[in-house]
Amino acid sequence: MTRPRQVLLPAGRGGTRAYTPRDEPLRVAADGPPFTSRTVFSAAHVVADPLADVSPDGPAAVDWDATLAFRRHLWSHGLGVAEAMDTAQRGMGLDWAGAAELIRRSAAEAKAVGGRIACGVGTDQLTLPATPTQVIRAYEEQLALVEAAGAQAILMASRALAATAASPDDYAETYGHLLRQASEPVILHWLGPMFDPALAGYWGSADLDAATDTFLEVIAAHPDKVDGIKISLLDADREVALRRRLPQGVRCYTGDDFHYPELIAGDDHGFSHALLGIFDPLGPLAAEAVRVLDTGDVKAFRALLDPTVELSRHLFQSPTRYYKTGVVFLAWLAGHQTHFTMVGGLQSARSLPHLARAYELADTLGLFPDPTLAASRMRSLLAVHGVPQ
Template sequence: MTLRLPSAGGGTHTYTPRSEPARFTAGGAPPVSRTVFAAAHVVADPYADTSPDAPAAVDWDATLAFRRHLWSHGLAVAEAMDTAQRGMGLDWTGAAELIRRSAAEAKTVGGRIACGAGTDQLAPGASLDEVRAAYEEQLALVEETGAQAILMASRALASAATAPDDYLAVYAPLLRQAARPVVLHWLGPMFDPALKGYWGSTDLDAATETFLQVIAEYPDKVDGIKISLLDAGRETELRRRLPAGVRCYTGDDFHYPELIAGDDLGFSHALLGVFDPLGPPAAEAVRVLDTGDTKGFRELLDPTVELARHLFRSPTRFYKTGVVFLAWLAGHQDHFTMVGGLQSARSLPHLARAYELADGLGLFPDPARAEDRMRSLLSVYGVHG
């Protein structure tokens, strides 16, 4: 059987799907040489009568089942992050419920979890005091569940801050009151344009100095940093300047194999949205790295980069659409519907290419089911044959 797929430049081409099932179907123990978080997506309720600007309707059973899938492969789960559509369909009320449910599920199965604490309950125009209070509210909720907190980059703070000292004034009291070490989050504007100039400057060298100053003042309260700037050189330089004991979690969905493998001066751990669809091969690759086999690790993970770069191509913030699309093809959910209607954010040629690349990697547990689902989507768009 073949599929007629739309091409990026117009027209269509013929593709022959693979018939062999996914290579990475068995679970495994958590890797030991690196801490690896997969930032997980949420599954929408396809039967909810809702609209893009209404509160999210979540299929909680399917959402939690996907987290159990990630835990079964030895991965940690980064919850309620941008992959879960924070600020792009999932509001704070929905995120709070997601955090509570996922943290409880993590305790049940013995999975590791960290959850995003931000300021997305605020209306536009919030003051610095309101930003700090919003962070405190979300941090308290995360810590009440027993989960580790990730202090997410804040649109409200980026808007309210007028100088680098404003960032220090907000983050310092948060770190002082944190019950356990947190992860600090630096998300670049390619992921969220509203975060341009975060840490007080559009000059990344100046922003880095402010970021490092926050960490240096409270190193015992910072487990690590999650950096998502899609700049491998800058991440490598930054991680070499971190205080002893503070980890670097790469959020670079373009260069993750080389950053996780590291060099003679260190390496990055991982907190990645692309490890939502790539969870099983990523976990297996890092377990290979546990044995000291860097070459074997790269042989497993390097071939996935083309798919990752495709999913995260500009406008990068819409990568969530491809992530959920692949979860549907892989059988982790029964529909291709997203909160906020975000399934419409990528073109049919983009989705078709994602299917080809994922199929070529052997990511689908049931290739025939993935083919049938791809065929059904094509028919909705009027592509037949």
């Protein structure tokens, strides 16, 4: 393979610095054996239709072929797909109508290829302010659609519930009602305000200890209806403490994109499974690491996954909710889509230096199947922004 020529990256104060891309990608195999020690989902992004004449506040225009092809890519490595979550720009460019279509199409694709899928159930069809009854009915509508599609349900945190609930009892009543009618065990999702500021004070308190108690009370009242919980608070100690208090048989799916290697590896008292946005760009590498962990080799697992944390922390840096921009950017560089366009125009949410650093970190890890293509696309983006190559 011909070595790509250097890429001139922003260096601050208007200057540039030369970066030499890798010669070869990291080689990992697809079609490996199923995971045996952990259940692992990648929250997947959507691919926008770059030729659609849309405005940032209009309905999303999705390239369905490319979107479903990316899900097949994840399934080919043995990962489950967590669909219509915040990584898919749910509530940040993708409305309920678009999410519903995404759920139907992805669930059908999962059935066709034998892939595992779980889909987000929320209340984003509501216009605020809403009543408690409207919140429950919105959740019910989405739960019915996900179950009819044949997918596992993920009960997501609701902006409408956060705005409507007056006490922890309101959360317990709402979730209890939904869990009683769920046909199969669901995953409960606690998304912190760093991912969505509208979810501050979820579970009825800004005190995380009090909120955790309410959360656990809901689970304890319906353990047979809760497959697991996804925790996205970016607090490893709190996640470990919480998972040790879960009823037997209820899984903890880490959503901590800062500390996932140690949480998945676990300790003498247990471990976390995974449902992570960072496993969108890390899919093949993450799958390889989990298969190594399946053999019991924790040291080799950490050797594969620990070096990826710097990239993840970069993508998820504050404001954390804009991590989707870096995820889609890396998918473009990796050749999973032909453009860097996002629904809602969110490609503008991160700066050029931020994207350049993401490229450098991802290339250093060997994440790009074709480093020459990634370098070429990076140079084209830099040139458009006035950085000569």
